[in-house]
Amino acid sequence: MEANGSQQEEPRRLSSGDHESLKDPKKRKGGWITFPFLAVAILCLGLASGGAMSNMVVYLITEYHVPSVDAAQISTIISGSISVAPVAGAIVADAFFGCYPIVAIAMATSVLSLVMFTLTASLPGLRPAACQPGAGPCEQASTGQMAALYAAVFLLCLGAAGARFNQATMGANQFEAAADRDVFFNWYFILLYASSVLGATVIVYVQDTVSWTLGFGISCAASVVGLAALLLGARYYRHPAAQGSPFTGLARVVFAAARKRKVSVVAPGELKFYHGLRREDDDGKNGGDDVLPPSDSFSFLNRAAVITDGDVDGASGSALRPWRVCTVQQVEDFKTVLRILPIWSAAIVLSVAIGVQINFTVLQALVMDRAVGPFTVPAGSMIVGTLISVVIFLGLLDRVLLPLWRRVTGHTPTPLQLVGAGQALTVLSMAASALVERERTATVRAHGQEGDPAWVSPLSAMWLVLPFAVAGAGEALHFPAQVTLYYQEFPPSLKNTATGMMAMIVALGFYLSTALVNIVQRATTWLPDNMNASRLENLYWLLTLLVALNFGYFLTCAKLYRYQNIGK
Structure with missing residues (x-):
């Protein structure tokens, strides 16, 4: 996830340049008139992709009868692809075509992707027959059925490649004043988080309780609305020429x-x-x-x-x-x-651990009590704990913690200090996941249900929110601090690569997490398809150890690093 500190700005007044632009229609391009169109496009695309991806593990298990650990692995690979694809999209936009045409094509591709997802859920021929209790093993998906699903995933990755970074760049290009661009970026991240929360709650709830067809259909409708909003604002956009990557x-x-x-x-x-x-x-x-x-x-x-x-x-x-x-x-x-690569590499293990934590928490939630009053929380919605934690902790950091730190110490924490604090919290988050899993498996053994993969522990799944909340607080510290570090330390020609470097960290983390899980599966018996017979706690303790060792590596790199543009 990404986040920026919030900034307040007085209402914008018309300048002489604004009056001139009103007289000359040719100059009436860019500015805040473009924001409503871009805001709807950003929100709808995030809602559509979030609704498709947040529940992917459950979709693979329940509708395609994929073994649980394999489903988590597939979801992790897809998340990695969606994370790294925007880097290629940004390079293509910068070097050849500019942002607007790439964003428009990407959002149209996202519409096609959600149409495909909706078809896989609505047409019986595109997925295996439902499992029949007592009728033996479930029917496995055919090659053609999996090809249709992967085609939808591929189109979703193409949509993310062209739109995710380029929407932010395109929006910033509409403003000349740095203050206006800062306000836009703040709104961009707010919309990004809001769409992620809505996708992981409202749409996932519809998928779990009503139908997958309706859930994917809502995502598809959202993507159509977003594309329409983007195209309706075309007359107002500035289109800076491609400058080369x-x-x-x-x-x-x-x-x-x-x-x-x-x-x-x-x-x-x-x-x-x-x-x-x-x-x-x-x-x-x-x-x-x-x-x-x-x-x-x-x-x-x-x-x-x-x-x-x-x-x-x-x-x-x-x-x-x-x-x-x-x-x-x-x-x-x-x-x-x-010079900065060692610092950058120290974040990869964090992403590996978080990637494993996200997908295996969904598997844990499936065999835990998810009732909250009259509602049953969808397993795919557990990640909302991280999103909400990031937002809350960013607010506390901006309004309470950093001002208090400045008052006590007389200086502002450096980016590396914030990254270090975030890494320490990630260690605690992995340990918390291990402790929660220990309690879950204790209830399984106490009831003698190790052999029943469908048995649901009476332990509340809300305990899974605790590790996510700690991870979210850590992310609020280390993620934006890394972006700040790269942006301020890099020369002007490389300012736009800061977000790209973070995307590469996320993608590498997701890919390497699949490799780690594969190694654990081959070398141990910790991860059978039956979660009630698993030893997932051991995997979490292994992640805790890896993240702790990585924290020591980061401290060494930070001690050796010499700031170029930021005071020590």
Whole structure:
């Protein structure tokens, strides 16, 4: 999940530029008039995708008769794909087409995806026959039936690829003032969280208590409304031209350094480095930063900026072979990424643990008492505990905890300090999951029900909210703090990669969590298909140990890291 601190702003007044835009229709583009259209599009897309994904584990188990652990694994892989796909979508939008066409195509793809999901739920031929009590093993889904389901999932991933990051960028592009962009980002995250909560509660409840067809149908209708809202606002949007992806510049540094691996950089004073096109006012004697050689760190990359014969046009200073020579600034940008990679890698284990916790909590909830008064809470809605915890803790952090910290210590916590606190809470969250599972299995053994996979423990499933609440508090600390760290430490050309780096962490965590579960299944007997005979507690304790060791690794990385743009 992602979050930003909230900011308050006075009502916006018309400036002279606004009056001019009202006189000239050609200039009447962008601004807050675009917000209602974008807000509906963001909210509806989040509601649609959340309604499709929040209950995926239960859908696979109940309708496709997939074994429970396998269903959790499949759901984890899908979540990882949906997390990493937007990185590719953002690169395509930045480099080639701009945001609006990519977002429009992606939202249309999401509509097709939800149509497919609705068909799988409504047409008997697209899923196996229902299980008959006492009639033997349930019928397994055919290859064609699973192909139809995976086609819907694939389209959902394509929709996320084009829309998730690009909606935020497109919205920010409608504003010139930084304050307006900050307010938009705050609303973007509010809408993102609101749609996630609605998808994981209202739509999941409809799926569990009414019908899967109606639940997916509501998601489909929401995606249609979101696409319509986006298209209705087309006349008001600004469409900045594609500027090219910053990832291309990073790749060029690697290729250029590899091609010039035989060039010696031992004596940089004797080499001529490329600084880009000459400025008209540059007489070569200004002694500014643009004539400084590259830094000494990671010196093997400096050869990418060394000018050799045929690399640069002598008259204009333009690069004749862009994939053989890079500017010094591009080399330094790449070094910035390398310096922060250890900090970035320390978040991957957190994502692995959280990915396992999310999906196995759904399996735990299925065999626990989910009654709250007259209602039965859907197992897929348990993740709402994390979402609500993030929102509440962010509010407390912004209004109470951080001001109190500043009053007591006289300074603001650094991003790395906040990340560390979040990691410590994640350790506690995994331990809390282990303790709750210990109590659940104790009730199973006390009633002698280890052999009955359908037996429901009298222990309330609301105990599962406690680990999620602690995990949410940790996420509220470490997730936005990491985005802040990357955004402030990276050079201007790489500011937009901060969110992309977080998406890669989430995706890698989900993928690696499936690998971890596979290893545990092969090496132990902890995870049979029968949750009442499982030893899931041991897996949670293993995650607690891994997250604790990772916390030590993070502390080492944080101690060695030197801030570039943030005061220590």
